[in-house]
Amino acid sequence: MKAYFDLKGRTAIITGCSTGLGVQMAKALANQGANIVALARRQDKIEAVANEIKEQFGVETLAVKCDITDTEAVKAAVKKVLDHFKRIDILINNAGTGAIAPAEDITDEQFSNEVNVDLFGTFKVAREVAKQAMIPQKYGRIINIASMYGLVGNKIAGSSPYHAAKGGVVNLTRALAAEWGKYGITVNAICPGYFYTPLTKETLDTPSFKAYADTVIPAERYGNEGELDAAAIFLASDNSAYVNGVMLPVDGGYTCV
Structure with missing residues (x-):
């Protein structure tokens, strides 16, 4: 019997792996046998x-403290992982932040920080x-x-920098997929x-947001814990070898209407 999503022996780095979705996805990959590098800024949390x-x-x-906006810290963190595991097979870039305010009130600092963490990081x-x-x-992967x-x-919560x-x-x-596909x-x-x-x-949890969600999400609910796991496991596996440069919404249908 073929184990389609076996990740035994693989090493995976998950950024923003101190709380929330990062931890959930790290556990999903570990459940398939992958060794896990929890990378974030708070040492106590990642340990x-x-x-x-x-x-x-x-x-x-392995717990690796790193601020992803610090280029030298990122270089050192990757070297530390390689020194320990000798290879890196999977990277989940999960670390991020979010500024919520009307676009006309967003400050330069808010916009710059958002791009610096979510995109440049x-x-x-x-x-x-x-x-x-x-x-x-x-x-x-x-x-x-x-x-x-x-x-x-x-239309519910202004977050233009995000x-x-x-x-x-x-x-x-898409750009990285196009450049690096030739390297496997x-x-x-x-x-x-x-x-x-x-x-x-x-x-x-606000009543207004729940009412909005019921209107715009075909599933009429928020995502449950664990409902990102299968997508992460699939894209991390060898069986997604011919899937490259794809955007996979896991959104209850929000983007289809």
């Missing part, structure tokens, strides 16, 4: 996550992982966590819809 995953799934884990990590590990080994907001606008940055991630994904590297993006995370819970 707790790494220890929990190791205990729960029996895979090897994603590029910095992808660039370094490709350069140090995936191009030399002629293999890699890069999964950028964009957003359905990278594909469309919204739309711009995630839209950038969408086309960055696939670069794809998952575009999540509304999921509960520490960043979104307060907004999603």
Whole structure:
């Protein structure tokens, strides 16, 4: 019997792996046998996550503190992972932030920070992982966590910097897929819809937002914990080898209407 999504022996870096969707996807890959590198800014959080995953799934884990907006820190983090595991097979670029305000009130600092973290930070990590590990080994799976907001606008909560940055991630994904496909590297993006995370819970729980969601999401609900897992596992696996430069919305149908 063929194990289509077996990731045993693979090493996966997940950025923003201190809370929320990053931790969920890290556990999903660990469940398939991948060794996990939890990468984020808060050492205590990522150590707790790494220890929990190791205990729960029996895979090897590593906690690496890194600010993805710091180029030298990213270089050092990737080197640390390579020194430990000798290779990097999977990268999930999940780290991000979100500024919510009417576009006319967004500050330069808010816009700059959003692009610096969500777009430029994603590029910095992808660039370094490709350069140090995936191009030399002629293999890699890069999964950028964009957003359905990278594909469309919204009328409920002004977040123009987030739309711009995630839209950038969408086309960055295509550009990297086109450049690195010849090295056996696939670069794809998952575009999540509304999921509960520490960043979104307060907004999603407001009555006005729930009413809006019922109107614009064909599924008439938010995404449940674990509903991104299968998409991440598929794109991380060998069986997605001929899937490259794809944007996969996991949004309950938001972007189809």
